[in-house]
Amino acid sequence: MRGALFLGWRYLAHHRFKTAVLLSAVTLMIFLPAATRLLVADSALALTARADHTPLLIGAKGSQLELVLNALYFHAERPPEITSQLLEEVRETGLATAIPLNTRFQARGAPIVGTSLDYFSFRGLDLAAGRMMGLLGECVIGANVARSQNVGVGDSLVSSPETVFDLAGVYPLKMNIAGVLEPSGSADDDAVFVDVRTTWVIQGLGHGHQDLEKAGAGNAVLTRNEKAITANASLVQYNEITADNVREFHFHGDTSGFPLSAVIAVPNDAKSSTLLRGRFQNGDIDGQLVLPRTVLGNLLETVFTVQNYVILGLVMLSLATIAVITLVFLLSQQLRHGEFQTLKRMGASRGFVSTLVASELGFVFLGSLLLAAALTWGARNYATEFLLSFMTL
Amino acid sequence: MKKILIILLMASLMACTDKAPDNQDASDTQTRPVVVTSNYPLYFFASQIAGDQIDVRFPSIDGDPAMWVPDGDDLAMLQGADLLILNGAGYESWLAFTSLQGDNILDTTATVETMLLPIEEATVHQHGPQGEHSHEGTAFTTWLDPKLATEQARTILQGLSNLKPDQSGLFNANFTALEQGLYELDRSLARAFAALDGQPVIYSHPVYQYLQRRYNINGRSLHWEPDVEPGTRDWIDLGNLVRQHPAKLMIWEGEPTVSVREKLTQMGVRSVVFSPAGNQPGEGDYFEIMNDNIAEFMALF
């Protein structure tokens, strides 16, 4: 039957266009449902893994999904803000490590995540280069940010104004890159991490300016008495925090009223988790506490339902495709009647001709299977990351 | 046969890579917890208590540690420390602009918060529609009061014992010796300042609040730096101050310039240096510096 396989192969190779069309059709028939299922499963796994690893999330009352998506994936849709006071209240309970998050701002499209150093050990993030942010204004960037914006340790990023017309509000702060993180395959790869107080500087709640007590500040002084110095509008404010001017940066007002997007609470143990949840349920602490896994679980149920409908649709389409391919195939066999007659007259058996035809089908199916496997492998390795990137849009 | 040899070779290579590198031994610094302090007195106290059980470090700082701005290497050291021993009372102004892990910080004045002194002479600045803003603070040279210093050392003892519980016996014994030293220092300082007998003094810089309170010193403060020539305004302020507060002695945190010393002498004001010992000394330790301070002071009487 080697001869039949050879002839089958040569036939397919000769009719390249037809073979390519068949190959594509069958490949898609196999790939689309398989990839849909795998990608959804992989994405769900990635989503739930991150949610599983985030025990408790605290935020303002409102949409739980928005809170979770923003805190876990730095989604652009921001929940209502809470204050730093809530962070302190959680810390004072002694029941959990409280990690602040402020995700209001962006730098060239990458979300700026204001947080504390605890976040990195919590997420298991390691440095690929440099060090953790140390001085106010320094940042640590995710691997994808470094790659896409072609920046590294020693370079800088500038925070983006929120609107073109709000330049006097949100502070375009030049942030020096202290470190670059190892790739983690999560939303952290696409983020710019700063100390939460840096985000308050960006927001204009803190700033740095020339020292009004020093002699050279004369032109910027409006009035001066024993107890107070009033500055005028010519006061120079810094848009970059350096070792030389960091002492001139300060906050005005009570920082406990400064905003946060959310607080990640890592309870000391199961009992602490229950006690902390009780405090929120009883209203002892004002805000909402959610279990990210539960919130995402509800979302994923919907996703799986949609997935099933999509796969059903694809299966129906596949059946139609099979019908069309069968028709094309039968017509093709009719057209090849003369060829088969020649083979029989030359001495080929009926079995030989059947094997020839079957081998053509077999090659197409095998080729499609291999292509579909390769595409599925590619989709699993690259498309999952691509799909999850939509979480940060 | 060939396969067995290859397996043996691979096993021996693996065994070699498991071996510890040559530059490490069992008792090297990498197995000891690392503790970093924010000023020299705390470094001294922690070193006395810990002995060689803990790697106590104090960053190399140029100038006053209270005005320190840590660089990249310093920040890495602070962030990597197992325990960060701070003075508290607002001493570490750099906390306001640095990012540190929250769970390894030890505030040595947390237990004596009620005994801290406010800074009365704070300048306020304002700008914009938000109005007046104050930068009031707390006096932070707490270690100049041996009683407060003892409490700070006690907090350090607790912190180090939590870090290395198996050595708490040793730490306790070392603390007892340190406590005795601070007690004797307190008595020496009391004897020294008793010689003032209520006479008014002037401080070159407002860093002696706790010394003043502890030993009932009648002092008022300027804002002079030892290495900076005072301007005309400064001399006028001094003159006005002396008229209200007829001091014959100015206590400096560092050696003033010869010309300043001479001019003060002409004004009838003697100068004496009492180093707060906030930074690592060129030579000597905390007790030696304090004893040198006492000796120089006593030489005036």
Place this chain on the structure above:
Amino acid sequence: MAEIHINGLGFQYPGSRAFAMAVSELHVMAGECVAIVGPSGSGKTTLLSLVAGTLLPDSGEIRVGQTLINQLGETARRRFRIRDIGQVFQAFELLEYLDVTENILLGPIIDSAVNEQLRERAAALLSSVGLEDKAHTKPARLSHGERQRVAVCRAMLNRPGLILADEPTGNLDQANKQNVVDLLIKQARDNGSTLMMVTHDHSLLGSFERVIDFEELTGASA
């Protein structure tokens, strides 16, 4: 060289009362080049199919050399067609998706018996018909004359004792017709093969040693 004996041959296509063929006797000497001439649709192709073993007679016997074809099983008859005879068809019947060399080797391909010796034989045959530079060309790029020459090479690959040519010049122009006939006869003589060619074209008969009238052979003219 194969001698052909046909005695008392009777054949009727199943379900067809319209067509029936009978050959009382036909003898072709070994190495003889014989042309069987008759009108189109008279059954000449059927005769060749019976001799080749593609069809089985209803009665009578067909002997090619020492082999009684009508008594062979299907597998044996197929092997007979691949290994012992060469066939040339009117419509060339080259496979479009194989190149010239692969078309020549079609028999061994079917038999899964391609070897280096046969490849060399194919190259030599191509060379003998002046097509050595077309060895890897697909049939679509050949002229009709070139295709039929390739078909002749295919038929000659196994040095067959018998060559059956069914209207091999049917799709050729006049110049090529004679060329192909001459080629067939030359190959047959060079190889010592018996050649049976059926045709309706009387202009080609002069090249053959013997011409048999098909209608006389089958008694159809009676």
